[in-house]
Amino acid sequence: MSHIALYRAWRPQTFRDMVGQQHIIQTLQNAIREQRVSHAYLFNGPRGTGKTTAAKVMAKAINCERGPATEPCNECDACRGITAGTIMDVVEIDAASNRGIDEIRDIRDKVRYAPSEVRYKVYIIDEVHMLTSEAFNALLKTLEEPPGHVIFILATTEPHKLPATIISRCQRFDFRQVSLPEQTERLRQICEAEEISAEADALAYIARLSDGGMRDAISLLEQASAFGGGRITLDGAVEVTGGLAAEQFAQLADAIQTGNAADILPLVEGLMQAGKSPDKCLENLIYYFRDLLVLKLAPGGRASTERIVDQQRYHAMAEAFSSDRLFRMIDILNQYQNEIRHASLPQTIFEVALMKVSTLSNDGGAPAAASGASNGMPAASGDVKLMQQRIDTLERKLEEIAKAGVHPIAEGRPQDSAASKNPNRGAFRSAGGGGVLPRQTIKLDPYLAAADSQATNQVRMRWNEILQRVKEARITVHAWLVDGEPVSAADNTVLVAFKNTMHRETTEKPANRELIERIFQEAFGRPVHLATVMFKDWSAASVAAPAQVAEPLRMEQQDESGQVPNQPEWVEEAVKLFGEDLVVVEDK
Known part of the structure; x- marks a missing residue:
């Protein structure tokens, strides 16, 4: 079964099938039950969390021949037609490709006519933030004075790009990311129904990679299933998604902890030869050190360590880093993650990021232990302390000399x-x-x-x-x-x-x-x-x-x-009137 077929087979057809949005579902069902359906809704949230799906279920619920009902029957002609996309009164528009004023004017002209097949005309505008300013102005007029038989459902991942005049005329619902347990349970249900053998650690890893998007989780599940021939293992999921294996995590963390750049560079080269992406490796490392930090600060809780198999070694690695150093390392890696996406030499940025975090000591700021001079082994802690003492002594002497002029x-x-x-x-x-x-x-x-x-x-x-x-x-x-x-x-x-x-x-x-x-x-x-x-x-x-x-x-x-030329007379007059302070005005 292809990914498209798998997703369609498990796409929610009723409110009860949706995962992780119970607060929104309850509000919409109560509005339908009490016949207080609004004329305009705004669904916003991360990708793959069910915004468009909820809009279609809402359209079926209010137009169901056995309703309006809190759950569509999915058996009547109206429900089946809306699911298949053949009901002309329920229109789904992609604002990314239909973003101009002409498309919105066409909607404005057609909303005046009563629906011909179902109870309400429903316009679902996906990615509504992509509309132009002129299109928003045309849509605003319709939202101000909507006919009673029309309902607008706007969906977007970036609500901050919408004009405040549009938002104020809609009921806004914030879709949240689906939690890891909810995603893992839904993936397990899919595997059982599709007769796919899957390890629990592999499902948790796939759910973690989806960033709270159920659609992305199903896509990764299908990809891992195809790679494993119907059997999904943790190693197979890591391999097909381009992640790092537990042993590679441990090797990189050991090299960073000891500050040994001689070990970091060959490890990075090996990852690149294996086809790993530098930005993906950096992202995985941030998650890894985040898990170490959670384990240190909340030892009694359940740290999110789905990527790690050897828990004993993971605990030992957490003890090797201080909390201050982990905080600083995550900050540095996050800064380089923003740069690596647009860099012409991503591998070099990745190497620089790792070498930079390897210079941090457990206080989060001072240099870490230096590498050996010839054999690449870390220097003994006693030698490092002695060298640091000599440096501190020389710095104090130089400060005294500087004070003397x-x-x-x-x-x-x-x-x-x-x-x-x-x-x-x-x-x-x-x-x-x-x-x-x-x-x-x-x-x-x-x-x-x-x-x-x-x-x-x-x-x-x-x-x-x-x-x-x-x-x-x-x-x-x-x-x-x-x-x-x-x-x-x-x-x-x-x-x-x-x-x-x-x-x-x-x-x-x-x-x-x-x-x-x-x-x-x-x-x-x-x-x-x-x-x-x-x-x-x-x-x-x-x-x-x-x-x-x-x-x-x-x-x-x-x-x-060698002399600075005199300023023009108008500049001197401006200085006399307004002073010498330089003010920069930025057009936001």
Whole structure:
């Protein structure tokens, strides 16, 4: 049996057959019983929850030859004709393809005539939010003064796109997503009736994937049945829907928990070679970590773990993550899920997302344990703590040096021209004698004084544009810079505050800094440097800082002599009348 035949066979023909909408069904039945049927209804809710089906059952109930009845008999000529679509007085219109004013005018002209075959004329307009503004205006006139023999039923998944004048003239019913137990039970009934062998875990997994839509659940059931030859197993359902198996979940979670990027990349490559979709994998991971979070915060309840077979290993994995880290990881993965749908390189976005969440520690912010230098194994916790202590000691020493007004320069390396122009830029070598670790120590006083300046506001307003340019130039740099926030602009320098130490250090690497400063120059039309600071240090300094006056970062284009050209007279007059504050008016 094909999916279309299966869906039609199990499409509700009466109110009692509908799943999950008892509150709406009771209200409609009471209105029919008391003969208080409204002239216009608005059914809105997620896809596949029964909006159009309820509209057709409603049309049959009020036009049934044995009624109006709270349940259609489905035996009389009117009920059978409406089910088959042969009753001309019950019209179903797809507003997505008939969205113009001419179609609505045609309805307006025909509603004046009495029904010829049944008791009421019923117009079911599906996806009504797709109508044009002119069509809505034409429909509004009909809804204001409807004939007594006409009933309108509007269905939509996006009610916020409807004019308030339309909504106010309808009785609105909000269809909700069908719950997992209700969906699972209906799928079990279908399998029994169709003689399909199905595992309980497989039905629960299919119900979970449908996002509360009964129609989607039946479609996935038919797909899994065809794949398994009439037998539906959990592994088969996972395979045919493009999901991840339990072992793949566990491997990815282990690599993320230990912060081992050397294991993450081969796992992602294996998933891609198996034909998995990056956006689907990311969606499944969000569900997986959500289940871990539910298990930690509500251990006494029943966590939704239909995808997981090995419950013992699942509990052990939940213990390996803190609640703060799980919250932060879900936020990050959700942000990348929005980007991956429109990305030209979805696999790269998926890899960056996994590597980013792997850098989080159990406090949700600091870097996780570093990987081994040669064998790819995680470093011992004692070594990590010792390294962190040494870094903290060096940071305190640099802060003391900065307070004294001395700016350290990379050892054995002369200042370049950019550094000589901007004395706030500096770096030091790591304790192991390796490459330059680009950690800045700067005086915050000039930036504190310019925190609310016009130049700072200009940088903030254009920050999203700058991030987009950086993303187009190199997405890996964008992944680190997006954690920062511009807090001030002074002395031809933009100061960016970071919450995460690793994000700041990676942004300050010479290659990354050079790219960002090049974007600054393209955006502002002149050389602009980058300075960074930890957000906690900026906040502490903001509280204790005295009011000072600093030279703001001027964004105007200089002439050949290096001077900012005079403004036109009309600009100077406008400044005198309205002030220097820049106001941006957005047309919503």
